[in-house]
Amino acid sequence: MGEKDPHRTRELMTQLGRVAPVLAVVLALLALWCAWQGVRQWQAGQRSTSVTQARDAAVDATGQALQAELRRMRERLASAPVQRALQDGRLDAAGAALGRDWPGATGVAVVPHDLRSEYNALAPGRFGRLAALESAVAAGEPVLMVAGGPAGPQILVTAPARVGERPVGVAIAALPLERATAGLAAVEVDPATYVALRQGSQTLMARGEPALSNVAERLGRPVPGTQLRIVAATPHVGRPPLGLSALPLWGLAATLLALAIAAGRLARRRSPAGSESDAEPTLAQSLQTADVDRPAPRPAPASAPKPAAAQLDPAIFRAYDIRGVVGRTLDAAIAERIGRAIGSLMHEQGLDEIVVGRDGRLSGPDLAAGLIAGLRASGRNVVDIGLVPTPLTYFAAYHLRTGCCVSITGSHNPPEYNGFKIVVGGETLAGEAIAELHARIAGERLYAAPVPGGLVERDLADDYVRRIADDIQIARPLKVVVDAGNGAAGTLGPRVLEAIGADVIPLHCEIDGTFPNHHPDPSEPRNLADLIDVVKRMGADLGVAFDGDGDRLGVVAADGAIIDADRLLMLFAADLLERNPGALIVHDVKCTGRLTGHVLRHGGSPLMWKTGHSLIKAKMRETGAELAGEMSGHFFFAERWFGFDDGLYAAARLLEILALQADPTAALHALPVGVSTPELKVDVPGGDPHAFVARFLAQATFDGARLSTIDGLRADWPDGWGLVRASNTTPVLVLRFDADDAQALARIQALFRERLLAIEPGLTLPF
Template sequence: MRNPNPRRGAIILKLAKHPVLIGFLALLFCTAAIITYLLHHQMMDNARTSLAASLATEYATKQRILVDHHIDQRAQQLLALSQDDLFIEALATADQAMLSRMEQRMKSLVEDLNNGYLLRPGESRLAESNNFIGQQLSRQVLEGELPEPVAAKVSDDWELLFAYPVKNTEGKILGTLLAMLSMEPLNKALARTVDPSLGTTELLQDVPGAGATPFLILANKSKAVNTVKQDTRIGTWELHFTGSATLLKRAAPSYTEFMVLAGAIASITLLLAYLAIRIALHRDHWQNWRGRRKPVPARTPANEPTSSADGTIDETGDESTNGTNSTDPAPDEPQEQATYSDTDNTDGNDDISDIPAVVFRDYDIRGLMGSQLTPTFALKLGRALARRAMLVDEHTLVTGYDGRLSSPELIESLEEGIRSTGCHVIHLGSVPTPLLNFATNHLQQTECGVMVTASHNPAQYNGFKIFFQHHALCGAEIMALQTEMTEEDYPDKPHGERQELDISDDYIEAISGDVVPAQHIKVVLDAGNGIAGELASRVLDAIGCDVIPLYCDVDGSFPNHAPDPTVPENLTDLICHVQDNQADLGIALDGDGDRIVAVSATGKIIWPDELLMIFARDVVSRHPGADIVFDIKSTRRLNTLISSYGGRPVMWKTGHSHMYNKIIESKAPLGGEFSGHIFFQDRWFGFDDGIYAAARLIEIMTIREQGLDEIMAGFEERCSTPEIRIEVDEREKFTLIEKLREKEAFQAGKMSTIDGIRVDFPKAWGLVRASNTGPALTLRFEAESEESLEKIKSLFRQQLRSIDDRLSF
């Protein structure tokens, strides 16, 4: 058989004649391999150890924050009880029967209380039970001190002891409220926060004469990372976290620096090899040329021009050609030409095949089922998202879907697309969006998830919310998916695995372990036949509420009202049920449970930006100087309130994805928007969660012992409108806003254009923006009086009609 590449074979034969060169090349490549191996061992081991230490510090910080929060929660509740009029009366009258009833009441209100006492000065009950630590705390209280909580071993178990003075109206100390709490809830909470397989957690208390004594231990036999020590808010406590071999193994350092150095070593090795081979071959060529060289004969060579007898010169020689240059193409050979396709389009602005551009919104994917969203669309989206996940070293995606009639069909195709790439799926089933977000924070396997939902949109819509590593995809990230979904060059891989998982109990336990209302209240819950009804009912029941469900059965046709709580008409039934049942509170959730609106006992709607005022006052008191983020549709009362409590108000563009990313980026403990998305990064994970927000609202109401009407009475009142929608063509909505901006129609006011056009005047403000979830312009107005409100509405109405006379509201 003929060698297809004779030149390469010749070179190999030539190299075979140089054993020294071959030995040099072998030594060169072996040396490079050894250096690379040692470099990898040194760099990666050091990087892994450093990263594991960083992870251990991060886990220790999480644990320490949880411990501080646990102590703060119990301290606030017990302090409130020490100021309760009934407790004061019981100690003032020294009525033993009443004291016993109040101690029983304390036990019913404080969930993890083992023993509670209302102690009068000189009382001997603690001495009789040999409770020396309790005696000491009570003595400190009666002497006017406020002792820190302490851990004490009672019988065979450690308990948490709190002591507070009970005073009359003149400030005289009547006695001591002593609470002895079980350590088990704190133990469980720490185990949930950091998987015990990752290391050993210890809480130690400095005991005079005995040194640091551990009183809570989540043990792991393996200790592979140096112990991280952190002080807690209790001066005598210290938290230790020692990472295990599992943590060290999980620490996956970046290979970037190593790859750069390895690439440099490989480049130098190849260059040296090339130079050595080139020199050897050149030397052979030189020697061969010298060996073939002979004296020039006296005659003219046959290949040079010769003179004929008639004096003419023959210039053809032996190498004459037919006149055609061998490097030119033959006359009949086709020439290569540039091609152009009208379908080349990577900007994502036009429809591509069965992937319509209109569904790629600013902060999620949303469209009409059947005509815009199909199973094929979901399949291609699943493949594109799996590829993105694997690019950030994630090989599993969490999935969930809401109660819409079309959601099961879409989730099936979405998961098929994901698994076709070899990526795995954790299927949560039919769940609210907050549960999916909780999973990306709670599960160890992944931090990426996709939710099939159209949130508050009508039944004929559906969509996808996408979360990657505590970041909600939005803007250009969403738009780029249209092009990515057209790619077909997926490697042939075995299908990824699909695991079904129910974490609803974990979610309920996490909230009920965090939120501790001071008393029981009656709550009407309207889920609008969305997916959140059952889970929200269970959560509110777990924190001690008397729940009256309204439209909590799942029905994807939404027969009673649209699942949008920001529309006043959708709250009519909730208001009636609150008043008819004499409930303390009404809660309305949207179709996937990440938005909330509240109704007071008198039937007054408390809009989400007003709820944010309530939350901000509570959160800023514990986070002075922190950012509190709110959207451009929210009341400007938030500016004054947040600043007055020592926080920093930050206005941002509307959209759950934009808000979530801003809150995570700025490490803000709280954020929210007028549409009902409330984000807690104080004691929670930072994502929008209507169910958790409802629990926090109930906690504030019960600790303050005030209804929503009383709480809102403490804030400055303003006249405002709900969100106003003007239906427009989907393709024109952004153009209309741009025309209005170019018109410079509101020069007398202060204009903000971070999202649409918001204009602030001394006594009022107004906003118009293009909706990102539907074919509409949305407007909102707020003013100090009804007169000012009508004036600014009239101004916006006039300017809108000046660019299009069809725009009216």
């Protein structure tokens, strides 16, 4: 054995010598990489310290300047000239005395405490002044916020004007924005970092690198006593390797460099190996690796059997989308004609590229193929993102800057339904625009391009998840049950909530277009039975449910209580209004009457509008609203998001709010509540709910009620309301009732029952 040892030693040295050059290069490269990472971590630390100091200095300077203006308002209101005028009821004189010799102040006034004159004089888009006045009434003390003015943003200082403890008016003074921005303007800011003064989603002043604006909220700090905050950000350098800071990384780099030098010396000492050395691989050859096996392509999704050709039915062109029954009113051939009509509209507007996504229904692949063929025939370039929730299709249109997309989805309808939600030039098609698509098809006014458009496939799920996770990270983990109802959000919904820090328990998250467990409509209480059971059994903090295409959200508290969407909108509104005083909050006609008062008490401006995702989005664009919601569970965030309805993002925003609460269930139950019904759906003899509603509007009367006819008929009394409207997605009437107590609810339902049966005695009413 001993005689073989020298031979083995020489063989081992020879083998080490062969790999020594490669090892030396690899170790040297690792040393350089660690040294560079150390430099990056050191720079990141320096920049973090710098930007934190700049932020804090700006907060202190801005706070001192604005607190001085709040003190000035208090002192002037308590002055003898102002108090004498208030005691005499001379509000104009009080305003004049209040503003005398106030440097830079304009528009100083004292208005009546009930603000009725302000509401009567409210101009479209001018909600900031009213919100500032409402905030002072609600707070009972001077408040300061930034709002738009004739010459741009300005500071509004408002305060209750009292004589003793008796409120007689509300004081307001406008100051130049520079009073708020001077503090930030004076601090030193590293150009590679970002520091900004914000109120809500509005950036009032920014310094540094604009590309960091989207991630600056994480280092935000409020300016005391105001609605303003200073936000900051540094360039992202990633997690430090092995969790090491700069000095340990430099130490590791030195160690690796020493090992690289030793390996190099070993390579130089190695004895020649004759012809064997000529066969040694080069460094490039040594670093080559075998090709990694490519994953097998995913099998094509199952599709429904091809139905007989359907005839074009104008009834599928609905108020805010296209929706039909596959095999009866909708098939691939009709989808192709719809694609050509959309492409023709895009051609006229000079738009070339469009995103197409589809939900998990069995008919989706065939309809997508037809739609894409029609779009390409009209010369449009198509980006096919495959099976995704509708919000991801909307997101793709923004992310890829196409401005156009089509989501092929039946939403919350039964499996045999499917349809198209369409965005062209950034606007969701609805009403006359949908009708015009039918007219194009019926009139054969379809553009035929000389060369077909292109087709590419993209996977944008990671981009979508990353964008949400960059915006939201919850303060503490929450255990959440996610019920996707076997819809298109089954994969992405849990991913989003896990990415923001939640502990997710998936339920019915396998995508299956037959919806084997329950109907994918979270607005129906019976569809939440499984979710309620699992939330209770697992001791979860809450449960969330999505509809078939993921653009709607349902919520269940830890105790199993269903939290209606209009109450969730109250929670979202209160949170948003902390950052955006005066913001306009749009809600549909099915939402509780308590929502209006809740928004006003939190300094916002409520607006009731028609039900329908495209109609709500159009109203948001028209009015500049920051938030909207529907009783069906659609939520639209323009603040920090893109303004489209997104159940997944809404769930993330909900967790962000609840994670800050000691008891999420108590926070949900603290929202104002009365006695209400869910959406009650009633079949109409003849199957035309719109015709029935027209008759109801013409014949029904309700004494003592304030009537709204923007969408069906809603009758409001001081203690509750009732609604009758036609659904735009299924051929039924939709009814809802809401009241302060059970007696008022019963009275309102009895009135509606009497009038409904007077028009159609054959109706089967569920109340």
